[in-house]
Each structure stands twice: as structure tokens, then as C-alpha cells.
Amino acid sequence: xxxxxxxxxxxxxxxxxxxxxxxxxxxxxxxxxxxxxxxxxxxxxxxxxxxxxxxxxxxxxxxxxxxxxxxxxxxxxxxxxxxxxxxxxxxxxxxxxxxxxxxxxxxxxxxxxxxxxxxxxxxxxxxxxxxxxxxxxxxxxxxxxxxxxxxxxxxxxxxxxxxxxxxxxxxxxxxxxxxxxxxxxxxxxxxxxxxxxxxxxxxxxxxxxxxxxxxxxxxxxxxxxxxxxxxxxxxxxxxxxxxxxxxxxxxxxxxxxxxxxxxxxxxxxxxxxxxxxxxxxxxxxxxxxxxxxxxxxxxxxxxxx
Amino acid sequence: xxxxxxxxxxxxxxxxxxxxxxxxxxxxxxxxxxxxxxxxxxxxxxxxxxxxxxxxxxxxxxxxxxxxxxxxxxxxxxxxxxxxxxxxxxxxxxxxxxxxxxxxxxxxxxxxxxxxxxxxxxxxxxxxxxxxxxxxxxxxxxxxxxxxxxxxxxxxxxxxxxxxxxxxxxxxxxxxxxxxxxxxxxxxxxxxxxxxxxxxxxxxxxxxxxxxxxxxxxxxxxxxxxxxxxxxxxxxxxxxxxxxxxxxxxxxxxxxxxxxxxxxxxxx
Numbered sequence: 001x002x003x004x005x006x007x008x009x010x011x012x013x014x015x016x017x018x019x020x021x022x023x024x025x026x027x028x029x030x031x032x033x034x035x036x037x038x039x040x041x042x043x044x045x046x047x048x049x050x051x052x053x054x055x056x057x058x059x060x061x062x063x064x065x066x067x068x069x070x071x072x073x074x075x076x077x078x079x080x081x082x083x084x085x086x087x088x089x090x091x092x093x094x095x096x097x098x099x100x101x102x103x104x105x106x107x108x109x110x111x112x113x114x115x116x117x118x119x120x121x122x123x124x125x126x127x128x129x130x131x132x133x134x135x136x137x138x139x140x141x142x143x144x145x146x147x148x149x150x151x152x153x154x155x156x157x158x159x160x161x162x163x164x165x166x167x168x169x170x171x172x173x174x175x176x177x178x179x180x181x182x183x184x185x186x187x188x189x190x191x192x193x194x195x196x197x198x199x200x201x202x203x204x205x206x207x208x209x210x211x212x213x214x215x216x217x218x219x220x221x222x223x224x225x226x227x228x229x230x231x232x233x234x235x236x237x238x239x240x241x242x243x244x245x246x247x248x249x250x251x252x253x254x255x256x257x258x259x260x261x262x263x264x265x266x267x268x269x270x271x272x273x274x275x276x277x278x279x280x281x282x283x284x285x286x287x288x289x290x291x292x293x294x295x296x297x298x299x300x301x302x303x304x305x
Numbered sequence: 306x307x308x309x310x311x312x313x314x315x316x317x318x319x320x321x322x323x324x325x326x327x328x329x330x331x332x333x334x335x336x337x338x339x340x341x342x343x344x345x346x347x348x349x350x351x352x353x354x355x356x357x358x359x360x361x362x363x364x365x366x367x368x369x370x371x372x373x374x375x376x377x378x379x380x381x382x383x384x385x386x387x388x389x390x391x392x393x394x395x396x397x398x399x400x401x402x403x404x405x406x407x408x409x410x411x412x413x414x415x416x417x418x419x420x421x422x423x424x425x426x427x428x429x430x431x432x433x434x435x436x437x438x439x440x441x442x443x444x445x446x447x448x449x450x451x452x453x454x455x456x457x458x459x460x461x462x463x464x465x466x467x468x469x470x471x472x473x474x475x476x477x478x479x480x481x482x483x484x485x486x487x488x489x490x491x492x493x494x495x496x497x498x499x500x501x502x503x504x505x506x507x508x509x510x511x512x513x514x515x516x517x518x519x520x521x522x523x524x525x526x527x528x529x530x531x532x533x534x535x536x537x538x539x540x541x542x543x544x545x546x547x548x549x550x551x552x553x554x555x556x557x558x559x560x561x562x563x564x565x566x567x568x569x570x571x572x573x
Contacts, residue, residue, distance in 0.1 A: 045394050052387035053380075053529070054449035062453065065443045102342035109339050144555040146521045149547070152539055153367055158353060158360040163346040168353075236432035237522050244346070247434060251526075254438040266435065273430035283331075 069259050076260025077267060089261045093249065093268040099163055100245035101276060103238075104231035107167040111174025112224045118175060119182025119220075126186060126212065135179070142176030151238050166243030170231045181223045185216040222284040229280050232273060363544055370548035378534045378550070382557075384448055385530035388523070389516035392452045396459025397509045403460060404467035410479065411471055411493045425468075429461035433519055437526035451528025455519065459512050466508045467501065474500045506572045510565035517558055 049056075079086045121127045122135040147169050154172075155165035193211040202210070239247020246269060253262050342348075405411040406421035436454035444450050474497055482496035524532015531550060538546045 041394075044390060048387040048390035048394075050387075051383050052391055052448050052452060053384050054388075054391075054452055055444070055447060056449065058444040058449060061444050062440070069442065099346060102345045105338065105342045106346060106348050144558070145551060146518070146554070148521055148525065149551050153363050153544065153547075154360050157363050158356045160352070164348055164352075167346060167348060168350070233432040237434045237525075240434055240526055247432075250435060250438055254442055257442065266431065269432075269435065270427055270430045274426055277426075277430070 072259035073263025073266070076263040079260075086260075086264070089264045090268070093246075093261075093265040094272075096244075096246045096249040096265075097268050097272045100235040100239065100247070101232055101272065103163040103167045103243070103245050104170060104228055104235045107170025107235075108174055108224060108228040108231050110167065110171030111178055111227070114171070114175045115178035115182055116220075118179035119186060120208065120212075122179055122183035123186035125189075125191075126208070136183075139176050139179045139183075142172065143180070145173075147173040147234055148237060148241065151243055152241060156242060161242040161244070163244035166235055166238040166245065169238060169243070170234060173234075174227050174231065178220075178223060178227060182216065182220050185219045185223075186212055189215040218287045222288050225280045225284050229277055232276060236269075366544040367548045369545050370552055371543075371545040372549050374546040374549045375553045378531070381531045381534045382553075385517065385520045385524075385532075388448050388451050388455065388528075388530050389513055389520065392455030393459055393509065393513040393516050395452075396456045397463045397505075397512055399456070400460045400463025401467060401505065403464035404471060405493050405497075407464055407468040408471035410474065411489070411497055413489070425461060425464050428457060429465065431457075433458045433522055434526045437523055437528045441527040446527040446529075448529030451520075451523040451530055454523060454528055455516050458519070459516070462515070463508060463512055467505055470501045470504045471497060503572045507565075507569045510568060514558065514561055514565060517554075517561055521554065 076086065076089070081087055081090045118135055118139060121131050122139060124132055127135070150169040150172055151165055155169045159165035159168060189212060193215065194207060197207045197211040235243070235245050236247040236250065239245040239249070240251045242248065246265070249265060250262075253265060403421060403425060406417065407425055409418060412418045412421065433454060436457045437450060440450035440453040444453070478496040478500065479492065482492040487495070520530045521532040521535060524530045524534065525536045527533070531554065535547055535550055538544075538550070
């Protein structure tokens, strides 16, 4: 901020006084505002450091203990993945990670299917004002509740422990964001095709299908894929409290402190996540650029989480 | 030359374009993967109506929040906000450095650019709980583990968003800096930073919001703050207390969201 203002002010002065020959350097603009802002930030930060109740003395253990554990993890990784028991570790980590991926995918699909009608009902140019308001309130309420709470409160008592509870919770959670994004995409469409369809006497359903839905489809599918990427990470959290998948394995391993197996599991998480992200990202870019739209899906989706 | 009249018969309907093979293959693949994934986790919605009464017991408890509990855990709220402030401040500062390394515009060394990119995608691929578990093992249960875990998480997001903004800066000031013979550092400081600053500040606020939202997750895995309270109350089946905390988190997130929207309007 301040840097931008400074350079503008200086160049302005230079232009007006250039003709007067050798001119004194213009006075530097006041930095008081920026200084006050920095001091305020420093005070807030200092206060937060003091109030956070963190045992700062233990910070050095990150390096001492960290180095030791890191070596232990490395030992697990350096053993041949085909020798016992390391081959089992690799298989188990991979199985559990895939369980998380399946959980995330089924949850995303479930949420996506429900979010389509919700999105239409929440778009101002499709539904009436009362319907829009009611649907938006529902979507906002869903977005407000953390998925973790969904799992513990509703899904575990009904579905029992396991990945299905997690998948349903991720699905319900996804309805909130996907419904909102679909509604926003629908509100931003070009009205031309809608008018054309109306002029040729298309039925209400045909207009929704061919004038509205076709226009938002690429963007909506990109949102679904992006949500899938987010859900893979979220499924790890759900595993900790009993929804299966990689989170469950991680919390078991950390309570046993099996560092060689933890190292293998973390590497599997990193590899699978990067692989899924790059496939999903490539499809998203293909879909969006193929449709000729310039949308920064990620920023929009991030803002709606 | 006489102009022939157009034929009076109705024009044939144009041929329907052939469906794209890639699209069909893609859809089939997606459908097959969905079925496969559902089979692998034994997906079924049947318990939803079979066991609904089980869930209803909890939900009905949840619908009677114990409001007074919110203020009884005042310390945990302060801790949560403090954790979020410290973690986002450190995270966005380190993230900014990484962002300069992760853009071709500010980092003209090929191998360094690729290294930074790889490190960042590794940092981003671990979920936040994994970081909490790691740091709990290193420094013990408590808010320090939460702060360190959130810092790692924030570095990933801040660096990614900021690097994308750096990629899109106006080349004019860059050329001016190059023509003036500036080095890599002063080029980044004076030609790039002023351009990305408004966006960067709004990412900082966004990350702070994310950190407040993440406090539930952080606490459940042992990272301190309000999430730890939720964890304890859950294990004691005090759902009315959990309900009150959930609503309060929602209100806090909403307030911070309003505040950061106001600040963002002033920056951008």
C-alpha cells in the first residue's frame, strides 16, 4: 500500500517541477500511517504470543527430537519395500489411503447430485425470491457446521464407525459449497440462449436443461473436482474420530510411535495426493479452457469453503 | 439469368454432431470409478432410515444448546484466536518468501524454481491433522503443536495463492527495474511487491479466517484451543455443550468474515 502511494507521489512531483532546472529532492511522504500500522500489528502479535498459552521453551525440541524421528522415518523408507514387515506397511498405507480417496469421491458425488437442484433453487434468475431465500439459508447453515460435527453428531450414531459415515458427512458438507457455487454460476450466465429458447417456445424444463445447465456445466464440474481434492484432505480428519481411511491409520500409528511405519504412511499420503491433484487439476484446466471461459475456479472455490 | 426460387419443401434438419469419444470414455470412467469406490467402502444409505432414531436422540440433545457454557470456556476462546493470529502471521510471512521462489518472474534460476515448487506441493499434500499429529509427537499436546501445524498449513496456501498473483503482475515495472539495472532482490521488492500487496493482504485475512475454522480440527487432534474443549465434551457425551460451542464458532467466523471483508475493501 504505502510503497505504491510513495512512488506515485514522487513521480507526480518530478513531472511538475522538472522544468525548473535543478530542483531539490521532494520531501518524502509521511510514513506515520504505515509505522502506526506496523506497531499495532506487532502489539497484536506479541499479545497473541503471550496469550496462546504455548510452551515456547519446547520449541527447540522440534529440531532435536525432529532430527531423531526424521532419521527413524528415513530408516523405514530405506528398507526394501518388498521385505517383511515393510511390504505390509506399504500395502496397508496404500489401502487406507485409497479408502480415503473412495470416501472422498463417493461423498463428493453424493454432494454434487444433491447440490444440482439446490443450486437451481438458490439462483435468483431461476427460482422465486422466497424459494431463493429459504434455499440460501439452508445452504449457509450447512456451510457453517464443520464436517467433523456432522460426523460425530449425525453420521456415527446412524451409520456406525467406518468410511460410509465419513462419505455421507463429506457429501452433506459438499452440498453447502457446491450449491452456493452452482447458484452463483447460474446467476452469471449469458441471457441470450435463454431468450432464444423462450422465443422458440421451449418448455420450462427444456430451458433449464439446454439454456441454463449447458452454460454452467464446465464450471460446475470443475468445482466438483476441486471439492474432491479438498475432501481427500478432509477425510483424513474424519478418520481420526473413527470414520476409517488414512486418518484412522495415522492416529493409531502416532499413538504407538511407530516411526518407520509413520514415515512410509506419510510418503504414501504425499504421493497419492499429488497424483490425484494433478489428474484432477489437468481435467479441470481442460474443461475450463476448452469451454473458452476464463474462470479462476480455485479462487472462487476457496472463497466459498 | 433467372434466379431459381428456393425449393418449397422444408429444409432437412441438420445432422446431429457425432458425440465426442473422449467425453463418452471420460463419463464411463467416472461412472465406473464411482461404482467401484462405493463397493469398496460398502456404501449404503439404508441406515439413514433404519437407524434414524439413534441419530435423533443425539440431534434432539444437540438442539438444546447450553448457552452459558460458551463463556465458561473463555480461556479456550482466547487461546484459539491467539493460535490463529500467531500461526497466520508467521505462515504468511514465510509463505511470501516461498511465493517469490515459486514464480518464474521473481526466481530466474530454473533448478531453484523447480525445487521450491516441489517442496511446496509436498507441504500442501499433507492434511492439517497429519501436521498436528507430527508436532504433538515432537513438542507434546498443547497450543504450540497447533501453532506449528497451522504454520505449515498456511505456508502452503499463502505461497500458492501469492505465486499465482506474482505470475500475473504487470510487466511494465519489471522492465523498468531491469532497465535500471536492479538486482533480483530489489526487483522483487520494488517492482513486484507493491503490485501484489493488496491481493497478498486479502489472502492474509482469508488465511486467518481459515485458521479459526480449522481450530476444531486442530483441537481434536491435540493442538489446543476450542477444539480440545469440543473433544472433551464429546467424549463425555455433553452434546448440549458441543452445540453451544458450534454455534459460537459459527458466530465468531461470521464476525471475522465481516471484519475481513471491511478491511479487504479498504486494501483492494
